[in-house]
Amino acid sequence: MTTSRPATIADVAVAAGVGVGTVSRVLNGAPNVREATRERVLAAMERLGYRPSHLAVALSRGTARTVALVVPHLTSPSVVLRVAGSLAVLGEQGYDTVICSVDTPQQRDHHLSALTGRHRVDGAIVVSLRLAAEHVEAFRRSRLPLVTIDVAVAGVPQTLVDDVAGGRMATEYLLAMGHRRIGFVGDTMHGAQAAGRLRLGFESSQRRLAGYRRALASASLDIDPALVRRGPHGPATAEALARDLLALPAPPTAIFAASDTQAIGVLAAADKCGVSVPGELSVLGFDDIESAALLGLSTVRQPLWDSGAEAARRLCALLRGERVVPVVQRLPLSVVTRSTTDRPRSFPTATGGKAAWRGAMAPRMSDPATGGQ
Amino acid sequence: MTTSRPATIADVAVAAGVGVGTVSRVLNGAPNVREATRERVLAAMERLGYRPSHLAVALSRGTARTVALVVPHLTSPSVVLRVAGSLAVLGEQGYDTVICSVDTPQQRDHHLSALTGRHRVDGAIVVSLRLAAEHVEAFRRSRLPLVTIDVAVAGVPQTLVDDVAGGRMATEYLLAMGHRRIGFVGDTMHGAQAAGRLRLGFESSQRRLAGYRRALASASLDIDPALVRRGPHGPATAEALARDLLALPAPPTAIFAASDTQAIGVLAAADKCGVSVPGELSVLGFDDIESAALLGLSTVRQPLWDSGAEAARRLCALLRGERVVPVVQRLPLSVVTRSTTDRPRSFPTATGGKAAWRGAMAPRMSDPATGGQ
DNA sequence: GTGAAAGCGCTAACAC
DNA sequence: GTGTTAGCGCTTTCAC
Numbered sequence: 001m002t003t004s005r006p007a008t009i010a011d012v013a014v015a016a017g018v019g020v021g022t023v024s025r026v027l028n029g030a031p032n033v034r035e036a037t038r039e040r041v042l043a044a045m046e047r048l049g050y051r052p053s054h055l056a057v058a059l060s061r062g063t064a065r066t067v068a069l070v071v072p073h074l075t076s077p078s079v080v081l082r083v084a085g086s087l088a089v090l091g092e093q094g095y096d097t098v099i100c101s102v103d104t105p106q107q108r109d110h111h112l113s114a115l116t117g118r119h120r121v122d123g124a125i126v127v128s129l130r131l132a133a134e135h136v137e138a139f140r141r142s143r144l145p146l147v148t149i150d151v152a153v154a155g156v157p158q159t160l161v162d163d164v165a166g167g168r169m170a171t172e173y174l175l176a177m178g179h180r181r182i183g184f185v186g187d188t189m190h191g192a193q194a195a196g197r198l199r200l201g202f203e204s205s206q207r208r209l210a211g212y213r214r215a216l217a218s219a220s221l222d223i224d225p226a227l228v229r230r231g232p233h234g235p236a237t238a239e240a241l242a243r244d245l246l247a248l249p250a251p252p253t254a255i256f257a258a259s260d261t262q263a264i265g266v267l268a269a270a271d272k273c274g275v276s277v278p279g280e281l282s283v284l285g286f287d288d289i290e291s292a293a294l295l296g297l298s299t300v301r302q303p304l305w306d307s308g309a310e311a312a313r314r315l316c317a318l319l320r321g322e323r324v325v326p327v328v329q330r331l332p333l334s335v336v337t338r339s340t341t342d343r344p345r346s347f348p349t350a351t352g353g354k355a356a357w358r359g360a361m362a363p364r365m366s367d368p369a370t371g372g373q
Numbered sequence: 374m375t376t377s378r379p380a381t382i383a384d385v386a387v388a389a390g391v392g393v394g395t396v397s398r399v400l401n402g403a404p405n406v407r408e409a410t411r412e413r414v415l416a417a418m419e420r421l422g423y424r425p426s427h428l429a430v431a432l433s434r435g436t437a438r439t440v441a442l443v444v445p446h447l448t449s450p451s452v453v454l455r456v457a458g459s460l461a462v463l464g465e466q467g468y469d470t471v472i473c474s475v476d477t478p479q480q481r482d483h484h485l486s487a488l489t490g491r492h493r494v495d496g497a498i499v500v501s502l503r504l505a506a507e508h509v510e511a512f513r514r515s516r517l518p519l520v521t522i523d524v525a526v527a528g529v530p531q532t533l534v535d536d537v538a539g540g541r542m543a544t545e546y547l548l549a550m551g552h553r554r555i556g557f558v559g560d561t562m563h564g565a566q567a568a569g570r571l572r573l574g575f576e577s578s579q580r581r582l583a584g585y586r587r588a589l590a591s592a593s594l595d596i597d598p599a600l601v602r603r604g605p606h607g608p609a610t611a612e613a614l615a616r617d618l619l620a621l622p623a624p625p626t627a628i629f630a631a632s633d634t635q636a637i638g639v640l641a642a643a644d645k646c647g648v649s650v651p652g653e654l655s656v657l658g659f660d661d662i663e664s665a666a667l668l669g670l671s672t673v674r675q676p677l678w679d680s681g682a683e684a685a686r687r688l689c690a691l692l693r694g695e696r697v698v699p700v701v702q703r704l705p706l707s708v709v710t711r712s713t714t715d716r717p718r719s720f721p722t723a724t725g726g727k728a729a730w731r732g733a734m735a736p737r738m739s740d741p742a743t744g745g746q
Numbered sequence: 747g748t749g750a751a752a753g754c755g756c757t758a759a760c761a762c
Numbered sequence: 763g764t765g766t767t768a769g770c771g772c773t774t775t776c777a778c
Contacts (some may be wrong), residue, residue, distance in 0.1 A: 020757095021757085056756040058756090060755075
């Protein structure tokens with residue numbers, strides 16, 4: 001008969017006429033239990049509707065088989081893909097995953113410091129969030145394995161792509177197509193920037209811009225500052241920035257957006273301005289989120305889901321006591337050609353445009369297969 | 374000095390020259406502690422770098438202040454919004470959230486039965502997943518509060534919208550605009566459907582279709598079966614279905630898609646077929662996910678984020694021992710008019726196709742106000 | 747006000 | 763093989 005109080009291991013022991021130790025052995029599949037005994041115990045459990053207490057097991061073992069996933073802006077498509085990747089392998093490895101969504105530096109600090117408390121989680125994956133030295137130190141002190149995705153933290157195993165190379169790859173791709181006036185739309189840093197505090201910072205956009213600049217420099221092209229536009233992340237801002245670019249006396253024939261989300265804003269701007277894509281304007285994004293394929297957006301693909309999965313695998317390795325090498329894991333980048341990029345054409349209203357389009361230039365394409373070196 | 378072994382409450386007690394009971398009182402802000410003592414204890418904690426053990430506290434109290442969020446297809450935009458809403462209030466209420474991502478009926482069953490184990494979580498929110506009676510029973514037996522979002526489960530507090538009314542609303546909206554041939558693109562049931570087993574089922578699409586039918590019936594319009602197309606959820610499928618519709622001898626002048634995701638597929642189809650939107654075809658979606666605003670997609674809006682937040686609030690109430698009423702919480706629906714719907718016009722040329730090439734599926738923007746992402 | 751001790755439910759080391 | 767017992771680290775009576 002079921003009693004009101006949930007059955008414990010002791011109840012089972014009594015019911016089966018054995019000691020708690022034996023019950024525990026059965027529970028954990030220990031080898032040294034006579035088959036008859038084992039079945040008696042199993043029967044008792046069944047009869048009593050016994051369910052082990054997760055907490056008791058965890059406390060006793062000193063580990064809860066739980067890890068934390070700390071992410072910014074959960075609704076961002078790229079973040080979601082990463083989370084999904086992590087969740088898949090974590091679940092498969094038998095870990096529970098508590099998710100900490102961070103939208104402000106305060107939340108980040110709060111979660112991070114809470115996580116380093118005793119017996120909270122066994123380890124953590126941090127996505128795209130800059131960590132202060134004190135945070136890292138807190139993890140180290142707590143002996144909590146930590147890995148990051150899309151953000152470099154000294155001494156912490158990290159899974160990322162070479163954004164500079166990606167920016168360069170993107171730009172060289174457009175150059176190879178014959179574009180000479182290439183616009184850039186990306187993020188500015190944002191968020192509070194109080195004195196010594198670190199802000200929620202996403203620097204990938206900066207690095208991609210750096211790659212863009214290097215590519216232009218390598219091609220001995222001047223970098224027209226007017227072609228570089230930055231603003232808070234989001235399609236709406238990107239749209240506004242792109243409109244500015246299109247309204248220029250000498251508008252770009254191509255725009256490289258630092259993220260697909262922003263590229264979508266650029267497409268919207270082109271549409272509103274009656275600029276055809278890719279006829280009058282090529283647009284190249286970055287990330288390859290799901291809707292990129294849907295929109296036919298050409299983009300620099302980074303393995304988002306895989307980055308989550310890989311980081312999770314590395315965390316699991318750490319949890320097993322293994323070391324992970326290399327500390328910096330670089331995932332490959334590749335240009336995905338869809339229908340928003342093409343060779344440039346002459347401008348309708350030739351404002352001195354001339355667009356010296358000479359396909360002469362050797363198409364030194366960035367090879368699509370290699371990641372950052 | 375920091376020792377190797379993490380400090381426990383006992384260490385603090387010794388260091389402060391008090392009993393563990395007192396330390397515990399300080400920890401929990403009990404009133405009956407002399408100020409001097411309290412400070413001595415606090416100092417000792419500081420000195421020892423004491424961090425309370427989450428597990429020990431949880432086991433002792435019998436609750437871990439953790440809830441589970443069980444969701445299907447985490448990468449779906451609508452699901453993500455709900456998760457974000459839940460996470461926000463759960464975090465604010467001091468709960469940890471473990472997320473269980475479910476892609477197959479097996480995973481669902483696995484998670485659900487694991488969650489009902491003792492001391493695993495304090496309660497759960499289930500999103501869009503059908504629950505078998507045995508699941509619900511397991512929760513009841515374990516005395517675990519349970520609430521659902523977007524799925525009706527007898528006796529379980531649920532947060533949802535009236536999908537039938539929504540389908541009707543959508544259709545009537547199009548009818549009011551003057552459309553008479555209105556196509557429908559939605560889901561079929563999918564997934565394993567073994568004998569007695571329940572499958573991962575999303576029935577909202579079915580209900581929206583029912584609303585569509587009722588609206589047409591109320592308007593005394595015949596329902597042309599050829600105008601109703603269903604397939605596995607996803608934009609690609611939706612695109613194919615929409616193309617079929619557009620290739621009909623008498624194509625619809627408007628299409629109601631059972632979800633925004635599918636509506637996006639419909640837009641893609643229109644673009645590919647050279648059918649202008651909303652000139653030759655009106656498209657109306659359902660959900661109002663973030664990219665709907667971005668694409669200027671007219672849609673039936675349901676409060677996704679709010680549904681997550683509301684369900685979380687109700688779960689918290691349950692956890693406080695309160696009862697929630699009404700058991701069935703209905704959230705409001707509304708038609709959001711953007712730029713993919715208009716009154717019908719006559720068709721230029723029958724099935725000419727001709728692809729009036731206007732860029733690669735240029736997004737139709739309308740309200741740039743959605744910073745989003 | 748504060749200390750001592752009995753749980754919370756389990757694991758694991760140690761005897762028999 | 764199996765029972766016994768001492769933790770795991772904290773909360774919470776119940777005395778003093």
